[in-house]
Amino acid sequence: MFIGHLGVAFGARAAEPRLRLGTAFVAAQLPDAIWPVLVLAGVERFAIAPGDTVVTPLRFEHYPWSHSLSMVVVAGLAFGLAAAERRSRLRQGLLLAALAASHFVLDWITHRPDLPLVPGAEAVYGLGLWNSLWATLVVELALFAAGVACYLRGAARRGPALALAATLLVVHLGNLFGPPPPSTTAVTFSALLLIPLLWWWGNRVDRAARAGR
Ligand SMILES: [Zn+2]
Numbered sequence: 001m002f003i004g005h006l007g008v009a010f011g012a013r014a015a016e017p018r019l020r021l022g023t024a025f026v027a028a029q030l031p032d033a034i035w036p037v038l039v040l041a042g043v044e045r046f047a048i049a050p051g052d053t054v055v056t057p058l059r060f061e062h063y064p065w066s067h068s069l070s071m072v073v074v075a076g077l078a079f080g081l082a083a084a085e086r087r088s089r090l091r092q093g094l095l096l097a098a099l100a101a102s103h104f105v106l107d108w109i110t111h112r113p114d115l116p117l118v119p120g121a122e123a124v125y126g127l128g129l130w131n132s133l134w135a136t137l138v139v140e141l142a143l144f145a146a147g148v149a150c151y152l153r154g155a156a157r158r159g160p161a162l163a164l165a166a167t168l169l170v171v172h173l174g175n176l177f178g179p180p181p182p183s184t185t186a187v188t189f190s191a192l193l194l195i196p197l198l199w200w201w202g203n204r205v206d207r208a209a210r211a212g213r
Contacts, residue, residue, distance in 0.1 A: 076100025
């Protein structure tokens with residue numbers, strides 16, 4: 001899942017206006033932010049295997065530190081408390097941690113069984129929504145549209161948020177229907193670059209959304 005996670009972040013920012021959109025994006029994508037770093041370090045592994053599931057050519061072979069339930073909760077709490085603003089640290093921190101945890105839940109729904117609960121465990125989980133392209137599209141686009149709609153309702157200026165949402169949608173559909181990526185290195189580096197880009201663009205859109213208020 002990609003833009004579904006970001007839809008949840010848009011919704012969380014709408015529910016807690018003091019949260020910054022870019023920070024919410026990073027929290028909702030936290031496991032995917034940690035993952036490329038651990039892949040580069042040789043700690044986690046994935047392969048490009050077209051047909052592994054209908055939706056993605058990526059086969060996640062080993063990613064217990066970035067994607068196990070326990071580590072997602074730990075990383076989410078650490079990130080949440082560090083990134084929250086001082087005046088509402090606990091509330092924002094817990095919300096950011098919940099966003100990180102929502103990443104695990106949504107990955108559990110979409111991935112085929114490949115998610116452990118703790119590092120070192122052999123049992124892996126996943127409901128495998130990615131085995132159906134249409135079910136994936138419906139669930140993910142509905143999440144994204146709902147989150148963006150909630151965000152737009154409270155935005156003073158909507159154009160920049162709509163431009164960001166449209167770009168994310170195009171990139172996502174390109175990933176779904178385009179050719180498989182050329183190499184694992186290309187995937188790893190684009191995943192690495194995506195996070196600061198989302199953070200920067202999300203906060204920029206958020207400043208425009210708050211303008212005039
Ligand atoms: Zn993930």
